[in-house]
Amino acid sequence: MNDCSSCIVRNRAICSSLTPDELLILGKMGRRQKVKAGHTLLWEGDDAPVVANVLEGVLKLVVAASDGREQIVGIVFPSDFIGRPFGKESPYSVTAMTDAEVCIFNRNAFDDFASEHPDLQQKLLRRTLDELDRARHWMMLLGRKSATEKVASFLLEMSDRLSGQGCNADGSLNGFELPFGRQQIADILGLTIETTSRQLTRMKSDGLLSLPSRREIVIRNRAAMEEMAG
Amino acid sequence: MNDCSSCIVRNRAICSSLTPDELLILGKMGRRQKVKAGHTLLWEGDDAPVVANVLEGVLKLVVAASDGREQIVGIVFPSDFIGRPFGKESPYSVTAMTDAEVCIFNRNAFDDFASEHPDLQQKLLRRTLDELDRARHWMMLLGRKSATEKVASFLLEMSDRLSGQGCNADGSLNGFELPFGRQQIADILGLTIETTSRQLTRMKSDGLLSLPSRREIVIRNRAAMEEMAG
DNA sequence: CGGTCATTTGATAAACATCAATATAAGTGG
DNA sequence: CCACTTATATTGATGTTTATCAAATGACCG
Known part of the structure; x- marks a missing residue:
């Protein structure tokens, strides 16, 4: 028991x-x-x-x-x-x-x-209603957003949802570790792994983020990222 | 009151x-x-x-x-x-x-x-849980299905959901009238109106369905339609 | 019958997928 | 701890799908 x-x-x-x-x-x-x-x-x-x-x-x-x-x-x-x-x-x-x-x-x-x-x-x-709201906003992302917008939206949402886990409980975290790899990101966003990877590389070279390791993300320019999320 | x-x-x-x-x-x-x-x-x-x-x-x-x-x-x-x-x-x-x-x-x-x-x-x-299930299956459609699969899935779902309304309560209806136009179908499927229209025209010329009027649909080959829905 | 709106059709462009080849990281056994 | 193996990710070249732009057709309404 x-x-x-x-x-x-x-x-x-x-x-x-x-x-x-x-x-x-x-x-x-x-x-x-x-x-x-x-x-x-x-x-x-x-x-x-x-x-x-x-x-x-x-x-x-x-x-x-x-x-x-x-x-x-x-x-x-x-x-x-x-x-x-x-x-x-x-x-x-x-x-x-x-x-x-x-x-x-x-x-x-x-x-x-x-x-x-x-x-x-x-x-x-209440939980189910929240899940439904989240699912419906995800439908908008899947049906209408471009690859860039998808990846930006994803990173922002992850920085929010992973915050509860870490120490910095100040709303949202700029640096975080994803609990999964590129293929899974692609499966979340309705993209291929290649497109996902290219978007991340582009964002890195544009200075929006850095990628210290495979699964770590650091958002360097949140304002620009929010702009990109559409 | x-x-x-x-x-x-x-x-x-x-x-x-x-x-x-x-x-x-x-x-x-x-x-x-x-x-x-x-x-x-x-x-x-x-x-x-x-x-x-x-x-x-x-x-x-x-x-x-x-x-x-x-x-x-x-x-x-x-x-x-x-x-x-x-x-x-x-x-x-x-x-x-x-x-x-x-x-x-x-x-x-x-x-x-x-x-x-x-x-x-x-x-x-219970209703909210059902809605959530439906929303999540729609996410699969939006994220992973091709235009053809989307339209086929949509028509099949509509033939089911509109059945409650009409007389033939025998599961699903092959002929039905959509309560909305092409742009709305596109907004449901995450497509443009042009792509939606082209898919319908193709299905018509392939003999899968007929389009007696703008908003009427008659599914002529349900098996093939289900095959197409992926 | 003419005007308006919705839909279809066509031509072209852009976005993304696919295919193929590295490159980088993460394990594994010596 | 290091070579070797494997899994994961990145990069490049090309193809397909779907969006976009533009025009024509067809339905509906007064």
Whole structure:
């Protein structure tokens, strides 16, 4: 059984809506599980018997075409929720991009628990609404933005979302380390790896950013970058 | 005050979770409003003081870039819900594509009501989860599919979603009338109007469909269309 | 019937993908 | 710790797709 009171994401995950008593019940239902980088937790189209909270690491949500083309439709960080409550099949695959740890629940048991705990359900609703907003803005990026705009938008969003992780909690971070490589960036932006790479190289030579190592990004001119994001 | 018991979308809208007593209270909060085709109900980025149920007509959710490019990120049909509960700004514009009628609520009043009615909140959660799934599959289309695949996918989805409206409730309809023109199709698919038109013309000459009038579509070879959708 | 708007069609250009070849970094076993 | 191997990323040359610009056709409306 889990000791939720010492959970790292205790106050950020949806569990934060629960009283100590309720947490005890939920703790009995969940179990911690490590996921190796590259391992797929849920497969698109398969029955998905579980939902989970992310404790550590970064995972991707992927929709694939029959011929193998992939589009990443979501990136999941610690304290985020994964899985599809009130649904049977997983609408996308969930794969770890880094070594990760999740707190897993049986979906039916979770659904029942949620139905009896309106506060938890409201937290889930708020999160889902936020995700939907994010997804819809991403649709604008995918459908209407140029490669340059895509990459600029991506870097700015990453500098925001990775801020929670690091130390500088002052809004957004200019220097950060991406938890994944170029191909994944391409799969997020609906581009090829070559186009993605070329955009980054161009931005580097234009002095907008520097690339200290493969996965590190330092935004040197945020104003110009925001201009570029369209 | 509204008489919800006679509402056309009574059993399909989120209100269907409510008892007659509750419905009476909600009925007092809402008011019916007609919206002319082309009129914008909510503006992206503005404070959105209302949420609503769609009674009649079709509306679009639009995200725009600073230079005017538009991406349609959602299409809303009768019995669907519009607006952003638990949030202040509207993350996108909501514009009527046909003459429409909605049942409008003050957002704060609705949020409070929802917080006290878990069943309503669960209905809203389920709907939001469905919308999110749909949005994410649309991301795959926008990011990874070719123009041909986009148009084919679009026609197939429309034939499904418009079925509820018509008489043939046998799954999906091969002949249907789109509630909007070519430019809107382009804005849904992340294409230009010219490319969209060319794809349709090609499909027509390939015998996949016929175009009896501007807005009517008849799918003549569904199997081939599904093949094309990728 | 003429005018307006939406759509189609055509010619050309730009953006991005694809194919192919390095280059650079990250592991691995000696 | 260093050569060797492998994976990842960059760069270059070329091709395809889709956008853009421009014009013509067709539908709808008074």
